[in-house]
Amino acid sequence: MSQVKVPVVRNILEANERLAKANRTIFDQAGIFAVNLMSSPGAGKTSLLEKTIDGLGDRYRIAVIEGDIQSSYDAERIQRKGVQAVQINTDGACHLDGSMVLEAIEALDLDGLDLLVIENVGNLVCPAEFNLGEHHKVMILSVAEGDDKPLKYPLMFQTSSVLLVNKIDLLPYVDCDLEKIRQRAGQLNPRQQIFEVSCRGGAGLDAWYAWLETEIARVRVNRG
Amino acid sequence: MHEMAIAESLLGIVLDESGRHGITRVNRIQLQVGALAAVVPAALTFCFELISRDTIVADAVLAIEMVAVVVRCPECKERFEVDNQFYVCPRCGPIPAGLDLTSGRELTLLSIEGESGDEDESSESPCGEEYPRGQ
Secondary structure, eight states: OEEEEEEEEEETTHHHHHHHHHHHHHHHHHTOEEEEEEESTTSSHHHHHHHHHHHHTTTSOEEEEEEESSOSHHHHHHHTTTSEEEEEEOTTOSSOOHHHHHHHHHTSOOTTOOEEEEEOOSOSSGGGGOOOSOSEEEEEEEGGGOTTHHHHOHHHHHHOSEEEEEOGGGGGGSOOOHHHHHHHHHHHOTTOEEEEOOTTTOTTHHHHHHHHHHHHHHHHTTOO | OTHHHHHHHHHHHHHHHHHHTTEEEEEEEEEEEEGGGOOOHHHHHHHHHHHHTTSTTTTOEEEEEEEOOEEEOTTTOOEEEOBTTBOEETTTEEOOSOOEEEESOOEEEEEEEEEEOOOSSSOOOOSTTOOOOOO
């Protein structure tokens, strides 16, 4: 019996990274633009998806993977819009991971698909740490949550390529300073694109659609 | 709340490395956790104890080194530790843009200590000298 010390230096989340890479290969080969959509509960992820399907659904084939702790309520909302939706129930887990998404992809018809949105579990902390194989992370912050959120959840803001500030129609009723959000998010992630929108009224969504269309076209060229 | 997922991944790697290096009982595991990972050390330790109970890792000490968030100011290039999540350079004041993160996102296993079996006579020198350097 002898004592051993083995230096290792391995990323603890390497298994998830491997699965995320496998997912990414599937998306790239099929020419599908994949988005990991994250926010706190109630910020408007599913409403944004419904609007996006209304705005782009006639020109692009869209599918959705819905992540929730419980219920298939969101997947049913999306299916009513006439697009493919697969529900993942995490049974308590606070985030999606690469293996859950891989399983969900297998249940989808990827043929001719342009855009896949993976709606993560509502949570501003844990989902930021787990790559799913997406091309971009996109986050929503609703103005009712307050302008301090970039200070409190820095990793989410740091890793998201796009920040949608939603529910701007509520600005007159809440103490939220858009300039502070821009400034604080900009400190954390200067390359982040910010779109100020209202999913309820539709304000500002055209810029979001335009961003999606550019990215869809960029990934679609891979399609054989 | 993502500590359980991290504990499960960690246990997988520790068991894998132990098998590879002939470790039959793990005593100590050293890891680095960046402050941005939002991991609660006590929760991670709790989860890890729970899932490693019936393995050669049971009772191992989880030595968690927390790594502070360090950024480099785009203006003066000085590295400084972020205090209270406010990105203010001690020399230049608030950083408008171009923040360069130097540390704080670590989730890294550094080393495993334990007992190696020595059951078979073909001694492969499992003692501490010839560490494979980390890749």
